[in-house]
Amino acid sequence: MSYTELQITSNFSFLRGGSHPHEIVEQAAALGYREIAITDYNTLAGVVRAHAAAKKSGIRLIIGCRLELLDGPPLLAYPTDKDAYARLSALLSTGNLRAEKGKCHLYKNDVYKHAQGILFIALTPLLLDEAFDFDDTYKNTLSEYRNNLGKALYLGMSRSYQANDNKRLHRIAELSEALDIKLAATNDVHYHEPERRQLQDILTCIREKCTIHTAGFRLYQNAERYLKTEDEMQRLFRHYPEALTAAREIADACQFSLNSLKYIYPEEITSGGRTPQEELEMLTWQGANEKFIDGIPEKVAENIRYELEFMQRKNYASYFLTVYDFVRFARQRDILCQGRGSAANSVVCYCLGITSVDPSKFKVLFARFMSDARDEPPDIDVDFEHERREEVIQYIYEKYGRDRAAIVATVTQVHWRGAIRDVAKAMGLSTDAVDRLAASIQEFRDELDDSRITSEGFNLADPHLLKTLELTREFVGFPRQLGQHTGGFIITRDRLSDLCPILNARMEERTNIEWNKDDIEELGFLKVDVLALGMLTCIRKAFDLCKQHYNKHYTLADINKEEDPAVYEMISHADTLGVFQIESRAQMSMLPRLKPKCFYDLVIEVAIVRPGPIQGDMVHPYLRRRDGTDPIHYPSQELKEILGRTLGVPLFQEQAMEIAIVAAGFTPAEADGLRRSMATFKAKGKVSDWEKKLVAGMIAKGYEEDFARRVFRQLEGFGSYGFPESHAASFALLVYVSSYIKCYYPDVFATALLNSMPMGFYQPAQIVIDARNHGVEVRPVDINHSSWDNTLEEKSGRYFALRLGFRQIKGLSGDDVQLLMDSRKMPFKHIHALLDAGVSMAALEKLADADAFRSIGFDRRQALWEVSSLSDSPIGMFEGQPSESAAEGQLSLPLLTDAEHVVEDYATVGLSLKAHPVSFARRRLEAMRVMPTGSLPTMKNGDIVAVAGLVTVRQRPGTAKGVIFVTIEDETGFANLVVWGKVFETYRRDIVQARLLMVQGKVQIEGEVIHIIANSCYNLTYLLRTGDESVEPQPAADTKDKTPEAVFHKGRNFR
């Protein structure tokens, strides 16, 4: 085939192209093209995918780009070699970095500067003027292009079947003659087949924010912008055969391929002239000597040698050194960090300080990563304290420079709900109909479900609706925008823009590249994930407090050295509120059954309450085997290897994949492909082929079908929430550390947790209640005692007293607090003193509302009365004179009841130390025969009880169909409710709306775990209202969000 299509707009020109790059490439291959160029608008974001697809289809991808200039007609650009590619990429980077995210500002001069080695096609306007000619501006610019770009410039001609085609082509030919520019034929392809025109029209509507009915001439008048056959192109350009030849000429000249891009590690990671491998070995042994003060055990030394040898063979030294560089920086700055991922759980990483999981205590998982068969690049994610991760990121930018370090992109895809919304809107459906259609898709990744659409009142026989749904199905999965990966960094030795264009991220001080992690993997570039983890912040703060108040110097590794039975005892009683990972309702009810005794038990605990094992129905078999109820047996001897650690039940992602390899005969690559496809294709229902293959493979090897299906379901669960053992181990470490702190220093733990908010499952109120239950005295916010953060004061009983900080007061600004703190040399005696310190009136009112003036003898109401009169304090020459209100005399203010105080406490601080709100309703609850949750342990299994409390958590786990888990809390403790789907449907309103929920149901006791299976639920929120009902009517004029009950947290809601 001699023709090559050189002008193709894919859907990476967002809302312009109507086909995926791979669709275009596949169609080109099917039509017999030998190569094809993709030219998206000012971007190379789609080229890697196209490149990968081309490789698969056995054709060649010509890299190209359509340059939209601010001061001239567009140019198509094709780099002929690697250097020219680097220039093109640099050109795009220049344009990107000048503009805000998503825009690229380029000028003619930029192009001339970067033009060397690049071939160009100048595009011509679609319309002619009234003299059937191009205007002079165009002709002049074209002539300027010719002068600057010389013979590298071609003049594009394409036939769009518009009325002026013949005249236009004639004029183009004239221009080509006059300016001595060669013609080049293209077809300005926007979609791979004519049928996509409809979607392309819809994209135009979305882009132009109009509907298909109002789009008018913004749409193309025909469907000719598809990839045509060579014969057809020959026919269309029969009068201009030289244009076809020129296209061929360009294609032949552009032999650059993405394959020739080579990733090279930065040089800064080594020192003293050592090679990366030498450097790595030196650092590892140095680290090992520090970690093992009593001498490196021979087994460890052997492991190190083995791992180092492997890294050398695979040439991974630079990668580990790069990660080490970040970690070292973090350590210097006292930023806690912890690596995870299969490669992170190695002895080498332990020695380098990348992970704190002690290899002598835990069977290191590196072995699995080391199997040469799985030719994967190493994978290490490093978690940093969430409040300080930015320091690490900026360090990376600073050290390597913005031209060499950037964050990987994420290509956000169009999801079902967004797709149906956009398409339906473009199809001119009413807003109401659009809402209802979108509502029929409940989950983020859900498929369109006809019955749901019908139940929203749509008629599936309506052709307009059917067309809408059809186009939606096509639109789903289109790239929508380039986002920023959560923390994947790519760092190179030379300029990054030689490899890929760089652009500004939405966040300030961030830049990212145009390619996402799959693209990078495809090309063999390596990235390191720099992630943020709230719990590390909390642990860091806890360590600081321990140092300050208990004079203990802890590190992650220290705490993990010994296994403390007291900590495991606490964990076994599910006393884990606030602890990393194992604080959720599901985890808490698992703990007393699992009774963890050692570190590996925690690893299992972290991994077991996950969609994978739950969907695979692996949890209960494991528990029964652990309890000794069921015998431990292995489906086969070959699986005993894999499943030995988990009593024959697969719990980890690695195990499920190994089973696929060992028991179903998958190749490692296939197993990995299977896992990936779970995540990617779930939305499109493509997993069934894999299921057949896996199940058939396992049956062929003599396994039971039931077991095979369970393994598959487990893999399915892992797909979307991958949780491999190596990650679980890293998390388990933090579980242990946070449990340890909670166990020995509940005061420190609560303070650190509150100071790291928002994080975790619980509200400050629950954290404070839990701390008080553990014997920690908690003191209220006060202008004379509090700081911004929560602090520890002197010892009171076993522990230091926790003083709530100003940060707990909603809406109080840090600046005001700073002013207050600065002038608090001596305790304040008057409210005036605060005003004189410069604290704003608004802040004073907030402080009064929060009841923070107790130390000068005012309750919140008196304080507010005083504060509100400060606004006309004498100023100027009258300053210092008493305010008029001083002469006012004492006016009597109504007294606030305790209940009112508690309501106000919740409204301002989110918790109250005075009393639990439910305690004020207790008398009335007793009259309803509602018992305190604290008496639940005295009940027997099967008793019918009624309890009531504030709703703290509502959960509807995806893994438990239709069941709702609710946790309620009263002044005596909390209760865990299970609401079955049917009951939920009946009492839906009460459950969803209640802040104070009363439940009648059956007690279910299983060891220490008490559940109440709800029979009926009632919304008793009205009991929380304070004061006399008759003076608290609810007219329309009342402010909505200030009804007394609204101040209580709604409860963490299910989604």
Add this chain to the structure above:
Amino acid sequence: MPRYASIAFPFLLTEYAARKQPELCGKAFVMASRQRGRMVIDAVSMQAAKKGIANGMVLADCKAVFPELGMMETEPGRTEKILQALAEWSIMYTPYAAVDLPDGLLLDISGCAHLWGGEEAYLEHITAKLNSYGYTIQAAIADTIASAWAVARFAEPMTIVKQGKQRDALQSLPPAALRLEATILARLKKLGMRQIGNFINMPSSALRRRFGKELPKRIAQALGTDVEWIVPVQPVEPYQERLSGMEPIASAIGITIALQQLLEMICARLQTEGLGLRNAVFRCYRVDGIVQQLDIGTGHPSRNTTHLFKLFEHKIATLEPALGFEVFVLEAPKVEPVTDEQAAIWNAATQNDKKVAELLDRVTAKIGPGAVSRYLPAEHHWPERSIKQAVPLWEKPVTEWRKDLPRPIHLLPVPETIEVSAVLPDYPPMLFRHKGTRYSVAKADGPERIEQEWWLSYGLYRDYYVVEDDKGARYWLFRSGPYDGDYPKWFLHGFFA
């Protein structure tokens, strides 16, 4: 001593909707509108209110709890319209009736109540009447506007505050009854002041310092030390004139005279208000109770009696006076301002636009509607849809005529089949035969391919050609579908100048 009645309609919009659609009666439904991307509830029906749904809630939240909740979109400005109408209606109770947005009416009833047997009976009468229309109301009477407002909304139903007793009546009401801003209410609440009584006796200087000027002012208004005014609604006269004869009129001349008189009366009024009528109804009440009517419409607001009369003239014969008409009524249900800028819109250089418009009215009145059309460009590629009829005649085009496309001056409404002999593949025809005449093509341009607008219709695309025959006449031809299809059909679709 003035006395005021305040009437609040807690379910105004929903009850109005139920009046229009009786099937809504007794249903839980709400009116909602889009605010910042969410549907927010603006009004609730009593049944919805009983379920705890209130204004300002997000519709989706309520639907989650009550999937069966009905919903209608709020019509902007509807409240004002209903209240306006109700205020006009209540003029039967007092001349000084006013709309009290957002939810009520205010009546100055000084000296009115005794006509109805005292204030109690007066209030009961209004309540009964409004209830019978389907409105739930809360009403009260007091010395001041502010206290009547407060008591109507926050006290027992049908409270009548005795003269000078405002202070007592307000004591136990919540501060919101004083029509205060949300921020002041919030602060009062935080201070524990749940009743007006908590602070009504405090020195106003102490209140002003803490709450600003508004609070003391509202208290003063409620107590009557500060005066508020009422702005009564002006009843709007409809454009209607009537004429009753001394005795029944049966002759055409008589009717003509009556009509002319009425036209003059109404046009004189339109003249003073700068209006012209767009349609008129001439209603003749026959002695036997039968009503006959003539309708006319103009394409252009007019108050030219001669012109209007001409429109009626030939229709007069269709009336059947029988024993004669006793009353004639002329109404103008639709009037519009007479605009002077029409010259610019209907621009045919020197023509007198009004004359053209009047001529068109007359032609249309004679030969029936639809005979005169004006076409405007429409943004469609498909030729049949690329033009649209102008309704009314001076409708402004929303888009420009495209000059960059070859389009015929005369487009056939329906393309006409032709027989052609053409060279394959997509060349223009060399000859074509239309209605028996043979044309040989001398010159041609094309093809221009126009696809079906798939959201409106399906079918084959068209390849259009502009061709010139040997006599120099130009035609717009097209082939339907691809040249290599089964016997592609050819059509003539238009003529160029």
